[in-house]
Amino acid sequence: MAGTFTLRIVTPERTVYTGETESLRAPGSEGSFGVLARHAPMVAALGVGPVEFSEDGSRRQMATSGGFVEVSAEGTTILAETAEFGDEIDVERAQAARDRATKRLNQQSEIDRARAQASLARAINRLSVGGAS
Template sequence: MSTFLLEIVTPERTVYAEQVNMVSVKGVQGELGILPNHIPLVTPLKIAPITVKKQGSKDEVLAVNGGFMEVRKDKVVILAESAELPGQIDIDRARAAKERAEKRLADAKQDNVDFKRAEASLQRAMNRIGVSGK
């Protein structure tokens, strides 16, 4: 089975760079499954987990918090605001962030709460908690 290079890059570092068989992501227009030799494409990504499939190994799931994906013939690059492997996620910090965001959203009737920012914070926390599997 053929493969392609998947690179997941954040402003701080390269989080992932390996040969894979498939990657599944959630773009703003819906879910996408990318296989080798996919047509070239650039799309914005949602705050959501991505799934990486490699032959002979268990699927890998990463928490990707927005960004863009560029698909080339033999390479896929995901430029993310942040991305974490399950082992890199601080679950206690993610749960605390979730609680703070939920409290802000509950208090959203007050004018000093930035609803979109609180909602994005909640999505990021839920994404991390879901990927960590804890």
């Protein structure tokens, strides 16, 4: 039988989630990774993308944008810059952010491409988790 572990997801503004889970999948800076109960202790950079975890037999998903993940014997803590469940995402705002970032990337003038690409990745992530494309 698979065990469970305590998962805490925290942003600078609030504790977004605390509960027991059997598994976690998160976007790392070098690719996605998974965590199960009794995982070896580690610290990893959190990338932009969906965090997925199980809760009472069902899958939950939230959009995150950067931070750190700490796995320890006491549980797993995600310290995220932002973290939103799909029903918390303002889809119209995320679509507008995606459109602005795409427009900035397509302009011929000198722009901060890395910043525009990061903005686009965050918007696409939020739309994916928020249920819009």
